[in-house]
Every structure is written in C-alpha cells, then in structure tokens.
Amino acid sequence: MTKTSPATSSISSGEANFSNSYLVTRELSLSYGDRLAFEDVNFEVDRGEIVALIGPSGCGKTSFLSCLNRLTDLFPNCRVSGRIQIGSLDIMNPKIDSIALRRQVGMIFQKPNPFPFSIWKNIAFPLKEHGIKNRDCLDEIIERVLRDVGLWDEVKDRLKSSALGLSGGQQQRLCIARSLALEPEVLLMDEPCSALDPISSGIVEDLIASLRRKYTILIVTHNLAQAKRIADSAALFWVQNGSGRLIESGPVEQIFNAPKHSITAAYASGMRG
Amino acid sequence: MNNLESRSRKTIACKDGALAVLVWGTAIAITGIFLWIAIDVTWHGIGQVSWEFLTTEPRNSGRDGGISSILISTGLILAVCLGTAVPLALGTAILLAEFTATHNRFGQWVRRSLDMLAGVPSIVFGLFGNAFFSITLGLGFSILSGGLTLACTILPILIRTIEVGLRSVPDDYRLGAASLGVSRTSTLIHVLLPSAIPSLIAGLILGMGRAIAEAAALIFTSGYVDRTPTSLLDSGRSLSIHIYDLSMNVPGGDNNAYASVLVLLVLLLFINSTATGLSKLWMHRSI
Ligand SMILES: Nc1ncnc2c1ncn2[C@@H]1O[C@H](COP(=O)(O)OP(=O)(O)OP(=O)(O)O)[C@@H](O)[C@H]1O
Numbered sequence: 001m002t003k004t005s006p007a008t009s010s011i012s013s014g015e016a017n018f019s020n021s022y023l024v025t026r027e028l029s030l031s032y033g034d035r036l037a038f039e040d041v042n043f044e045v046d047r048g049e050i051v052a053l054i055g056p057s058g059c060g061k062t063s064f065l066s067c068l069n070r071l072t073d074l075f076p077n078c079r080v081s082g083r084i085q086i087g088s089l090d091i092m093n094p095k096i097d098s099i100a101l102r103r104q105v106g107m108i109f110q111k112p113n114p115f116p117f118s119i120w121k122n123i124a125f126p127l128k129e130h131g132i133k134n135r136d137c138l139d140e141i142i143e144r145v146l147r148d149v150g151l152w153d154e155v156k157d158r159l160k161s162s163a164l165g166l167s168g169g170q171q172q173r174l175c176i177a178r179s180l181a182l183e184p185e186v187l188l189m190d191e192p193c194s195a196l197d198p199i200s201s202g203i204v205e206d207l208i209a210s211l212r213r214k215y216t217i218l219i220v221t222h223n224l225a226q227a228k229r230i231a232d233s234a235a236l237f238w239v240q241n242g243s244g245r246l247i248e249s250g251p252v253e254q255i256f257n258a259p260k261h262s263i264t265a266a267y268a269s270g271m272r273g
Numbered sequence: 274m275n276n277l278e279s280r281s282r283k284t285i286a287c288k289d290g291a292l293a294v295l296v297w298g299t300a301i302a303i304t305g306i307f308l309w310i311a312i313d314v315t316w317h318g319i320g321q322v323s324w325e326f327l328t329t330e331p332r333n334s335g336r337d338g339g340i341s342s343i344l345i346s347t348g349l350i351l352a353v354c355l356g357t358a359v360p361l362a363l364g365t366a367i368l369l370a371e372f373t374a375t376h377n378r379f380g381q382w383v384r385r386s387l388d389m390l391a392g393v394p395s396i397v398f399g400l401f402g403n404a405f406f407s408i409t410l411g412l413g414f415s416i417l418s419g420g421l422t423l424a425c426t427i428l429p430i431l432i433r434t435i436e437v438g439l440r441s442v443p444d445d446y447r448l449g450a451a452s453l454g455v456s457r458t459s460t461l462i463h464v465l466l467p468s469a470i471p472s473l474i475a476g477l478i479l480g481m482g483r484a485i486a487e488a489a490a491l492i493f494t495s496g497y498v499d500r501t502p503t504s505l506l507d508s509g510r511s512l513s514i515h516i517y518d519l520s521m522n523v524p525g526g527d528n529n530a531y532a533s534v535l536v537l538l539v540l541l542l543f544i545n546s547t548a549t550g551l552s553k554l555w556m557h558r559s560i
C-alpha cells in the first residue's frame with residue numbers, strides 16, 4: 001500500500017492476510033433474523049479494478065456491499081459471518097474502528113442522499129468530522145473534488161445554497177464528491193445511476209470510468225451494457241434455494257462472452273435461464 | 274335501461290349530498306362552538322382588559338384590580354415546567370428513537386407507560402405532585418412544586434411527538450452519514466435533531482397549551498396565593514386557577530374572570546402562532 005490508511009494505523013490487531021488480492025471475502029454469509037440473504041461468497045478483487053456486481057433483484061447485492069464497510073452494524077438483527085480482508089485489514093475484526101474504516105471505504109447509494117445542508121457544507125461536514133477544520137484547506141478540497149466530478153462550473157456560484165435544489169444527477173455527483181473528499185481507497189456504488197435520466201446517467205458513468213485505477217470500485221448495476229462498458233470484471237449473484245449466492249466472477253470478457261456457468265450465459269444474454 | 278341508470282345516478286348524487294352536508298355540518302359545528310366561546314368571552318371581557326388590568330395586583334379576592342401577580346406566577350410555573358420537561362423529553366425521545374429498536378422490550382415498555390401516563394387525569398398528577406414534591410421533597414405549596422408537577426403531565430406528549438419526529442427523518446441521512454464515517458453523536462446533533470425541529474416545536478405547542486390550561490394539577494401543588502411571588506419556593510396562582518376561583522368561589526368575580534379568560538385565549542393564540550412561525554422559518558432556513 002502506498003498510502004497509510006487511517007484504519008490500519010489505528011488498529012494493529014486488525015491485520016489479516018489470507019490472500020494476495022486487495023479485497024477478499026471468504027465464506028461470507030449474511031442473514032436478517034433467520035432469513036439468509038446470501039451465503040458462502042468467496043470473492044477477490046485486485047487493487048484499482050472496477051468490478052460490476054450484477055444479478056436479479058433481492059439476490060443480496062446491496063447487503064453484500066454493506067458488509068464491506070460494516071454498514072451492516074446499523075441494521076438491527078443483521079448477522080454476518082465469514083472473513084473479509086481489504087488491504088491488510090481484517091474487516092470482521094470486532095475491534096476495528098468502523099469510523100476510520102468507512103473513511104477508507106466510501107459508499108454511494110442508489111438514491112442520491114445529500115444532507116439538507118448547503119452544497120459547501122455537504123462536503124465540509126464529513127471533512128470536519130475527520131479533523132480537517134482549516135477554512136482554506138476545506139475550500140481547496142471542496143473545489144478539487146467538485147472539479148473531479150465535473151460539478152464545479154455548474155455550482156461554483158451557489159455553493160452556499162441548498163444541495164436539495166440540485167437535480168438528481170447533480171445530487172448524485174455531489175454525493176460522489178463528498179466521498180472522494182475523504183480520500184477513500186475503495187468506493188462501493190449501489191446502482192448509482194438507476195435513479196437518473198439517461199443523460200445524467202451517462203455523465204455519472206463517465207465520471208466513474210475516469211476514477212479507474214485511482215480507486216478500487218465495486219458497482220452494482222442492473223444495466224448490463226453499462227457493466228460491459230465500464231467494468232474490468234464482473235460478478236453474478238443469483239438466488240438459489242432461497243438465498244443469494246455468487247455464481248460466477250471473472251473478467252467482463254469471460255462473463256459476457258465466454259461464461260462458464262449456464263445461469264451466467266442466460267443472464268448475460270438477457271434471458272431468465 | 275335508461276330509467277335504471279338515471280336512478281342509480283340519483284342515489285349517488287343523494288349520497289354525495291348527504292356526505293357533503295355531514296362533513297360541512299361537523300366542520301361548522303366545531304368552529305361554531307369555538308367562535309361562540311371566543312365571541313362570548315371577548316364580548317364580556319374586552320371592557321375590563323387594559324394596560325392597567327395587566328399591570329396591577331388583584332384586590333378584594335380578585336374582584337377588583339388586575340392580574341399582574343397571576344401573570345408572573347403563570348410565567349414562572351411555565352418556565353420551571355418547560356425547563357425540566359424539554360431536556361428530559363429530548364433525552365428520552367433520543368433514547369427511544371435512536372438507540373432502541375422498534376420492537377425492543379425496554380422501548381416498548383417505556384412507550385406503553387408513557388401512553389398510559391398521557392391518559393391519566395391531571396387531578397391524579399396533582400395529588401401525586403402534592404405527595405411527592407410538596408410533602409416528600411419538602412417543597413411545600415410552591416411554584417417549583419407546581420412547575421415540576423406540570424412537567425410530569427406534559428412529558429408523555431412531548432416525548433412521543435419528538436420521538437415521532439426523529440423517526441420520521443429518512444434513514445438515508447443516517448446511512449449516508451455513517452458511510453462517511455460520521456459518528457452517531459455528530460449525526461444526531463448536526464443532521465437528525467435539526468431535521469426534527471418542526472416536530473419538536475409541535476410538541477412544545479401541545480405541551481405548553483396543556484400546561485397553561487392546567488388547573489387541577491396546580492391546585493394542590495402551587496396553591497392559590499394571589500400575591501406576587503418573590504422566589505420559586507413561594508406559592509403562586511396560575512391564570513387558569515385564578516379563572517376557576519373567580520368564577521366558582523368569588524361572588525361578583527365574573528367580570529374579571531371573563532377578562533382573565535380573554536387574556537388566556539390571547540396568550541394561547543400568541544404561543545401557537547409564534548411557534549408555528551418559528552417552525553416555518555426554520556424549514557425555510559434549512560431548505
Ligand atoms: N434491512 C433488512 N431487513 C430484512 N431483510 C432485508 C433487509 N435488507 C434486505 N433484506 C432482504 O435481503 C435480501 C437481499 O436484499 P438486497 O437489498 O441485498 O438485494 P439486492 O440484490 O440489492 O436487490 P435490488 O437489486 O433490488 O437492490 C432480500 O430478500 C431482502 O428482502
């Protein structure tokens with residue numbers, strides 16, 4: 001790792017190493033109460049890759065992403081078992097500092113969820129929480145990330161007006177900027193384009209493609225064409241025997257052109273299998 | 274065929290008409306009753322109300338003079354009541370809404386007790402306040418006892434409205450904040466509480482309305498001495514008790530009773546509209 005991540009430096013007991021890949025899950029299962037959402041997911045991602053998670057509704061994609069930044073801690077009666085490693089961090093270690101972890105692993109939601117604050121404060125608030133309080137420093141970061149997401153020219157004259165007045169696409173880009181400001185290493189994106197019109201969706205998609213190599217990105221999408229366009233590799237989830245499973249993962253060429261599994265072949269060609 | 278159609282159309286029109294009459298009738302009846310009271314009170318009371326009435330102490334058991342000491346006592350009782358009830362309610366509501374799951378045993382138990390407390394007649398609170406604050410804690414008949422007793426009567430309603438307000442803040446904000454590594458405390462202070470301000474104000478309006486109108490709970494706790502209180506440990510007479518006393522126990526007190534009711538009504542309207550205004554202002558500010 002080039003950067004020292006806040007989570008690693010603060011938690012020495014969180015060290016783990018059971019694979020050479022950057023992000024690894026082993027026998028990961030999750031249940032809500034006694035209902036199994038997905039089970040036995042073994043998954044590897046290399047550093048800087050864009051990975052598309054595809055599969056029908058309810059197969060556990062959102063739940064899977066939520067394990068990776070321990071957002072599952074917020075859901076009552078949600079139980080996760082198995083192992084997760086990101087970099088040299090053991091995510092499942094109960095002693096891990098979840099606040100530092102979530103700074104390192106950012107998340108973008110399906111529905112844009114800016115806070116009911118001004119555009120400026122939307123980005124500044126989490127930064128201040130992480131100890132960046134200097135006004136000039138904040139201004140500089142805010143301008144940089146807004147430029148990164150291509151929003152600067154659109155909003156530079158109204159940074160102090162409410163973020164809720166932005167269009168859906170602009171709100172989603174603001175949410176991405178808000179995450180980028182924390183300099184994460186991993187970005188988890190849960191259908192970031194699904195609530196947007198085709199033009200905004202295209203803009204956000206280009207934005208995600210431009211983040212390739214700088215961040216490790218896991219993106220859930222129902223849009224197979226989009227997955228093919230932006231992802232390096234893909235993973236198909238499917239409901240089998242009442243719970244979600246990872247059916248096949250590999251480079252996009254494999255998943256879409258030479259799938260090894262019949263369900264993948266059917267899903268990728270747009271049939272239901 | 275034609276005949277049948279027109280008949281069914283007729284019955285529908287008839288039903289619609291009946292419903293309209295019913296709805297309008299109820300609405301008019303309710304506003305009518307309120308208007309009747311308001312007009313009657315204003316009619317009888319407006320003559321007495323003057324700057325002098327508001328700024329002089331009552332004389333001759335309240336038949337003459339004004340209500341200055343009564344207003345001061347009422348204000349102090351209200352201040353003690355809100356000063357205790359609001360922080361307690363806020364803390365409990367946060368605990369219930371943010372730190373206990375909906376189906377958690379403890380939370381359900383607290384909620385059920387609160388709902389039962391909300392239904393307890395205020396005379397019972399008055400007796401409890403007398404036994405606990407006045408006698409056990411030795412506060413006697415005082416503004417402090419009265420205010421604390423009132424705080425007990427409005428706690429349930431305050432807690433439940435604030436809790437509902439906090440719960441109605443979309444989970445998107447909680448998840449969004451958590452995913453950015455913002456701590457729960459900061460999320461609460463910077464995101465959730467500001468979004469719940471309108472419901473907090475609604476709770477305050479309901480609570481203050483109930484507190485100002487309360488008489489039964491105060492008779493046994495703050496007493497009915499009509500002098501201007503010099504400390505919180507003095508007995509003090511609230512506006513509603515003054516009205517009760519003038520109209521029930523003091524022959525010839527009717528005129529000043531009417532005037533006091535008018536002041537009470539205006540006070541309630543004033544509290545209501547400032548609170549609503551504040552809440553609108555806040556909404557406007559945060560959008
Ligand atoms: N908070 C929760 N409590 C209980 N069950 C849940 C919860 N969240 C999700 N589930 C269940 O877990 C399963 C997986 O849900 P999840 O949201 O992860 O699916 P998904 O693949 O993201 O679906 P979609 O494509 O529709 O977003 C579903 O059957 C869902 O009903």
Ligand SMILES: [Mg+2]
Pocket residue numbers: 061062063190
């Ligand atoms: Mg989902």
